[in-house]
Amino acid sequence: MTKPVSETExxxxxxxxxxxxxxxxxxxxxxxxKMLADDLHYVIPVPQFMDPTGAREIGIGNxxxxxxxxxxxxxxxxxxxxxxxxxxxxxxxxxxxxxxxRVSQAGDNEYRCNSCITVHRTRFNKKDxxxxxxxxxxxxxxxxxxxxxxxxxxxxxxxxxMSSNVSYFF
Amino acid sequence: MLVKENLGPAxxxxxVDEENATASRLIFTDQxxxxxxxxxxxxxxxLYIGHETxxxxxGDYVTRQMATDPVILSRGAHGKIHVLLNSCSHRGTxxxxxxxxxxxxxxxxxxxxxxxxxxxxxxxxxxxxxYAGKVDFKNLDLKTAARVDTYAGLIFATWDDGAPxxxxxxxxxxxxxxxxxxxTPEGMEVLGAPHRWVVxxxxxxxxxxxxxxxxxxxxxxxxxxxxxxxxPPTVFRDALVESPAVSMGNGHNGIVTQVPDxxxxxxxxxxxxNPDLMEVYEKxxxxxxxxxxxxxxxxxxxxxxxxxxxxxASTFEMDKMPVNFLAIRVWQPVSATQTEIWNWFLVEKEASxxxxxxxxxxxVRTFTAGGTFDQDDAEAWVGIxxxxxxxxxxxxxxxxxxxxxxxxxxxxxxxxxxxxxPSNYGEVTEFDILLEWQKYMKA
Ligand code: FES
Ligand SMILES: [Fe+2]
Numbered sequence: 001m002t003k004p005v006s007e008t009e010x011x012x013x014x015x016x017x018x019x020x021x022x023x024x025x026x027x028x029x030x031x032x033x034k035m036l037a038d039d040l041h042y043v044i045p046v047p048q049f050m051d052p053t054g055a056r057e058i059g060i061g062n063x064x065x066x067x068x069x070x071x072x073x074x075x076x077x078x079x080x081x082x083x084x085x086x087x088x089x090x091x092x093x094x095x096x097x098x099x100x101x102r103v104s105q106a107g108d109n110e111y112r113c114n115s116c117i118t119v120h121r122t123r124f125n126k127k128d129x130x131x132x133x134x135x136x137x138x139x140x141x142x143x144x145x146x147x148x149x150x151x152x153x154x155x156x157x158x159x160x161x162m163s164s165n166v167s168y169f170f
Numbered sequence: 171m172l173v174k175e176n177l178g179p180a181x182x183x184x185x186v187d188e189e190n191a192t193a194s195r196l197i198f199t200d201q202x203x204x205x206x207x208x209x210x211x212x213x214x215x216x217l218y219i220g221h222e223t224x225x226x227x228x229g230d231y232v233t234r235q236m237a238t239d240p241v242i243l244s245r246g247a248h249g250k251i252h253v254l255l256n257s258c259s260h261r262g263t264x265x266x267x268x269x270x271x272x273x274x275x276x277x278x279x280x281x282x283x284x285x286x287x288x289x290x291x292x293x294x295x296x297x298x299x300x301y302a303g304k305v306d307f308k309n310l311d312l313k314t315a316a317r318v319d320t321y322a323g324l325i326f327a328t329w330d331d332g333a334p335x336x337x338x339x340x341x342x343x344x345x346x347x348x349x350x351x352x353x354t355p356e357g358m359e360v361l362g363a364p365h366r367w368v369v370x371x372x373x374x375x376x377x378x379x380x381x382x383x384x385x386x387x388x389x390x391x392x393x394x395x396x397x398x399x400x401x402p403p404t405v406f407r408d409a410l411v412e413s414p415a416v417s418m419g420n421g422h423n424g425i426v427t428q429v430p431d432x433x434x435x436x437x438x439x440x441x442x443x444n445p446d447l448m449e450v451y452e453k454x455x456x457x458x459x460x461x462x463x464x465x466x467x468x469x470x471x472x473x474x475x476x477x478x479x480x481x482x483a484s485t486f487e488m489d490k491m492p493v494n495f496l497a498i499r500v501w502q503p504v505s506a507t508q509t510e511i512w513n514w515f516l517v518e519k520e521a522s523x524x525x526x527x528x529x530x531x532x533x534v535r536t537f538t539a540g541g542t543f544d545q546d547d548a549e550a551w552v553g554i555x556x557x558x559x560x561x562x563x564x565x566x567x568x569x570x571x572x573x574x575x576x577x578x579x580x581x582x583x584x585x586x587x588x589x590x591x592p593s594n595y596g597e598v599t600e601f602d603i604l605l606e607w608q609k610y611m612k613a
Contacts, residue, residue, distance in 0.1 A: 044540075046363045054271035058224055060523075062362035062515050062530045064540055071486035071535050074397050075542060084393035086546035125556050126370065159269070160510065161367035164548040166540035 002104035380478035384594030421606025424471030442483025495533030
């Protein structure tokens, strides 16, 4: 059973998600980085088309992304300057659309947030946008300095990424 | 869009200029050349299909591509490996629609024909009697690859009955494959499902980059190398300039980047390798192979035509020891200007669960669509496709002329076989992939 939250809490959490989406679209990684918890786990599994009658998994699993705070900080550092990224020099035009937000209490100071994310991305060399969407399962913590993202799992709706690289976040 | 139709040997002789170490830009953009490649190259060469550990048990299957053709890789009775065209022999419906699974056979979604794990037609939906003896069902088994064989857990197949044995096709490259795939008694296993992503560029650019492009590394990967190893770009460059590149024969090429002499007292042997297995490596490989692995920083290879592998060590925490990852990939041709990359991560079966996890993380954070190395490469390759597509641009060449400085400078006394050149910067081995390509296209 999920514990419901108050209207104020719902409002606070959706504000956090929208604010975060704006920073991701702006590629303001110094600011987004401050919203991440030290025990961050950011993971994007590989979707598979599988006949349920003969389903089986191979190996221990290897997601498209599997980051802790250390690897995430290095990603953000590199993507923050045109001197240190080829993929985002020049920068993509990004639009993060957050919808279908549901919030429940997950612990004393923590919330489970489920949402849909759709990222529209346009590159200088690919002017029709690449659109990838996913279903996010977040754990968000209330701290003295505001909310922090503790974990995020993104279930993408593309098993073959129709994109030459993923140099941005969901 | 090509200047001329019906390209013949003389045209391919011109399109790759061995003497001058250049190639026409058309071979990366032209759709009629792409179609000819499908016919002359991808139906002849041995192509990588999958890893034995992806189909460990009878009934296991995965669906794959052999260039533009979908295939099923299955394990049938007595552990036999089969590669079947994934197209029903009745009307051609895609037979198997799962990426991975386990089954007793394949049932077509359209009229319900049933095929065994070896591709044999077991039954048609309606009583076979309705065909009144007019049809020989023997001819309606699924088409299978002409030959299927493995080396060190790697499964290859070819459509060509007349192809050489896989062992001969790989030839001296087996010595180098051993460094990565055959260094422990149990061998390697895959860590998970393949990563797949689509890059709008020609497949040969990826194959060449892994065959391997030394000079791009400092420009494109200098920042991530500096951030994760705190190696200044000059040291990174010197290691590449002074490390060997190898033409293994039959178009198989690569680089084996070594710890520079100046750093040998700071960087211990088997840097990034699994410390629990060091003694196992020493026993399992021969002394010459161990000599190379002991000071290996990175190994990047392409087995002709489109199977590549990269090993390197990475850490994202300065106080933690770097851990090796091994990625293998196929550059699947989709069109002249589109490639689907399939990418797997492997680790020694003998490794501990902790090591497997650490090696997986080292891989997915570096060499995949979102990897801190790959994301930047892809941008450059798409840039090439865009840069050379125009009417004026496509009349020019792609340049590999560092080869002019290096191609006559093979190193004598190198521990491994093949033609060995003194520098990752040489462009000789990258260009050798195009010379092999030219042989197939002229044939
Ligand atoms: S197309 Fe497969 S049974 Fe008819
Ligand atoms: Fe690269």
